[in-house]
Amino acid sequence: MKRFAFATVSTLAVVAGSSVLAGPQAEVLHWWTSGGEAKSVAVLQEEFAANGGSWTDMPVAGGGGDAAMTALRARVLSGNAPTAVQLKGPAIQEWYEEGVLADISSVAEAEGWADVLPASIAGHMKCEGTWCAAPVNVHRVDWIWANADVLAANGIEMPTTWDEFNAAADKLQAAGVIPLAHGGQAWQDATVFETVVLGIGGPEFFQKALVDLDPEALTSDTMVQVFDQMRTMRGYVDENFSGRDWNLATAMVMNGEAAFQIMGDWAKGEFLAAGKKPGEDFLCASTPGDGYLYNVDSFAMFDVDGDDKKAGQDLLAKLIVAPNFQKVFNLNKGSIPARTDVALDDFDICANLSAEDMGSTSDAGSLLPSYAHGMALRGSQSGAITDVVTAHFNSDMSSADAVQQLAAAVANSY
Amino acid sequence: MAPILDINKLYKNYGATEILKDINISIEPGDFLVLVGPSGCGKSTLLNCIAGLEEITGGTLSIGGNDMTHVSPKDRDIAMVFQSYALYPTMTVAKNITFGMKVRGVDQATQDAKLKEVAQLLQIEPLLNRRPSQLSGGQRQRVAMGRALVRDPKLFLFDEPLSNLDAKLRVEMRTEIKKLHQTLDASIVYVTHDQIEAMTLATKIVVLKGGVVQQIGTPAEIYNNPANLFVADFMGSPAMNLIPAQARKNGSGTQIAIAREGGDLLLTESRDLALPQDVILGLRPEDIAEAGFRAGDGVQEAECLVDMVEPAGADTYVVSELGGKQVTARLHAETSAQAGKPLNLAFDMSKVSYFAKETGERLN
């Protein structure tokens, strides 16, 4: 009886929900809820609607996508997967291995994605040779942002080495400015950590330590130095940092409370959304050292029933990679287009710098996936590393201990 | 006429525990059957079985000639009054009384008529619009009875209905129940642990102990000829004197010797009884009198040492130690008995019950 009643009600709900129209449909699960991000999604939604699609927004904010991933798992298990999901890095392949992703090769081939996407990025979008995700953008993670006025007032240049950074920070601290705006959330700790690894260890070391998880690299003296630098930087952070959202840290740089922030270029979206000008109000530079850490946002399409939904997926995939969207979206989001054939004239200097560096590092072999943003490793491994990094940063653990724990945690994460 | 209630080889178990064993009871219409016994004897369980509130494990049960063994309570044509009255707390007195009729779909006019009739009979008309919480104990009792009476059932069941009342009210209600029984000529099964209630109300008594029937009989039978030591001890107040004694065949009769300080008390049983050597002699206090105040065939006198004198208004009880027991005699109020002094007592041997020492069963 109860079952029956529920079944009736839910049938009604389904009927009511699907009776609208039979055009392309997409329910999009994402966690882009902050200012610049939300604007960017709105762009996609408008374009989708302009092409006759009906977009159902399913934002789940919080925890850097944790809550969204909870919802995603529940929905996939219940056989009620969303049409498209913001998903990236090896997670795409992991979901593919579970057999729940849809194949969008037909769109990709028709649109010639292979010709316009850099090989390393295309690699992330493919699962066993078929296309299973559509890239939206390329974020650079190893950025350092600064308030131009604050630097000028204190006579400081953008640092090019970590020693310079430390010297500048000491000076700022003495002047009563918070040197480093930071939010004490595990992934933000990890973001800073990976830029320090790249800066101190160099691209090769980064590859060994955070991509290949080579135990030797993880326990090396270089890694000890990295943790030493982290300890130093802990001293440059104000005492209220714990649990702060990244965009609030960005706001601190914007209003001159703090001088620097180490954060991916989505931070630029916040600067821009607040009407700040790159090069004038705020400065951007890659964090000290060589290399380029990328974080590619993408949408994966899940297996769904219904032609209208499948049509929605194809349309969505097509629009996402199309030049127009890539341009407009990334102007809002702060990142650069994933496809290489988009003219960057409208983009600011930071974006142009990013595009330039992407080309050069790609040639030099130092274009590397970000570990902190789930591009390099699977969840359990990157999580294990983050646990140690954040524990070290938030306590008085010695660097030597941290290195030991790092190796142990990685070994325990398989 | 068919028996109104017929219980045949009834058994009741809770898991492995036997609560009731081989119960066989039959009563005629108009009978007032009292189930009596100490707490835990199974009398309430038996009543619940009759009501159908408990499933029976074995045997059969019929009411008014119809087999009711597996019939649900509502179809047994019974009414029941509970110890706690079990009045429905949210309903008024009137609703409490008519609830059963309402459930059975009796039309409103009949309900009203019946209610009026019963309320008049029990003198509870002023209470009809009150709730149970606004009633005194005695009033609640009346309402509970009203709820049963209004049903006009084949059989009334009462589960210790008077035990929550104070002593005076209890006696009053007892009389009323008896009157009701006589006016309505109803068939009643009544559970109590109070043997006086049993004696005053019953036309038939069942004494229960440990789930086994000890004796069934009229109050007089139970009182005068208890079937065993348990019944003898349980029924009657003060209790029957139960005195260990030695029986010796002696010509025409039997000599009964009761040990006491300063030489055995010797009595003669002149009835022709085959008694074993060790017996328990049972004699009610009123069958021991002061010498000279009792005459008859079996009366024998003997001198006993008085240990204690208890005046009780109409009577005076005198206690003397015989056979290692405190033996009570019920004397007239003007007796000259004095504690510590000897007194001549008259034993009415024609009223004596004998019980086997080992089994406790009655011998005569």
Add this chain to the structure above:
Amino acid sequence: MSEWLENHLPKVVLAPSFIAVLIFVYGFIGWTAWVSLTRSKLLPKYEIKGFIQYERLFDSPRWDTAINNLYIFGALFIIIAMVLGLLLAILLDQKIRVEGAIRTIYLYPMALSMIVTGTAWKWILNPGLGIESMVQGWGFTNFEFDWLVNPDYAIYTIVMAAIWQSSGFVMALFLAGLRSVDGEIIKAAQVDGIPTWRIYTAIIIPSMAPIFLSAFIVLAHLAIKSFDLVIALTGGGPGYATDLPATYMYAMAFSRGDIGQAASSAMIMMLVVFAIVVPYLYSELRAKND
């Protein structure tokens, strides 16, 4: 047929709930136990691989922290909430004029989810925005209250907020208990000239033993299930200093894609719950069976 139905109706009525509980509680516990023996990652797999997940769990320093936090949090939370609840109940039991209003004030936190009040708490406890800056603003510049961001003390802020949320409910339980103590006993004690505090310690409180048990069980189960609280207040941070088993399990299952690990931690949590609840259930049903 209707006879059968009439006789079996109680069972028929209970059956759907019972079946639902069998499936949705015990079936799922069984499912979790099974998955804890597999190497499930992103989604559950059903191939048994032994106790590897438990070995990993016990090797994990983060789990150690989570369990230690549960001890600290659980012990402090339960004890303080009980003591405070009892104290408040006794204070309120002194024929207070505005009892209704005060009671409501003490009780209302129970009505609100930590998702709702978390932001306010975060604010109050934040050294730069809340109490610390406020007191410093009054001129006490040396005043420090930075527990929220101090990994060694952050767990105590969780305790504070948890007590804030639940002690009013405990107060209500105890108040109900105080009101149900037989008034004649208290009168007798007063006539005997026993001081009020002795009446409480020697007569009233001991007679409320069942309420202590109820309160303990409610609080213990809240402590073990605490999740919203940590997420809203610290997100488990700083670092993972305020992780609790529930948040650990959640992180493993949903942000790490390590479902096997999550299942093993869930099983350990279940064992803890079991150890607390079963004796309670036993005593509960024992007492009522008579």
Add this chain to the structure above:
Amino acid sequence: MTDLSMPQSQTQTRSQSAVGKIALRWLLYVLLGLFALYYLMPLFVMLTTSLKSLEEIRTGSLISLPREVSFDAWKTAWSGACTGIQCEGLRPYFWNSVLIAVPAVAISTLLGALNGYVVAQWRFKGANIIFSLMLFGCFIPFQVVLLPMARLLGMMGIAGTIPGLIFVHVIYGLGFTTLFFRNYYVTIPSELTKAARVDGAGFLRIFWSIFLPLSLPIIVVTVIWQFTQIWNDFLFGVSFSQAGTQPVTVALNNIVNSTTGVKEYNVDMAAAIIAGLPTLLVYVVAGKYFIRGLTAGSVKG
């Protein structure tokens, strides 16, 4: 003489103790007041902040009263705040929560009442075991059930729907509702049931006519408890909903975690209060009955 001095000394000590008593009384009220402040602080902060302008929040103190009361933040939170790309505020989600909570509370309370009635008054063999098995269900950490539940909801075809969420809340509310009613009904003498059975009433009739009218105090307790639990739930809400069925707590979380450059604390706080208003109201209005009901039922065990 002695006759006179005795009462005099007595009055003296009496007045001394009276002074002490008054002092104690004051102390009592001060204590109670301080605790009240502790409990009210977060609500106070939320309320005042929600009424301030952003400018005032930045410059003013945490506990200062708003200089200018403005309800803009409330309006925004109710119907204008953005989550993702939609800017509808809490309103649609608020109604979702109502649609979930009201039936779920009603169904779980009714089932709990029936179950409690069976377990307490119609004991059959194994009833106690069934009851304790159900009770244990209260204590299961909900994270454990998310994944298998998702699977089963999918199989039943109610994943992501409001009936699905109602179903989940009913299932995991049963343990507590059954416990409440069982503990309450256990205190009602079984003779009442017996009397009604002899009167000819059946299982449901007895429940309906006799037990339900008696149950008001425990119904209040159960409804308050269940409503609070269900309304405040976040975990099930975030896991088993889809676009269009998300409850207010999920929306609140989205709003609080969505920022447009500047964090609008006043909107966050207003949204938080709106999300908590129904449960708050229930406690304030029915709190008295809650305590009374606790005395009547669950505590006695």
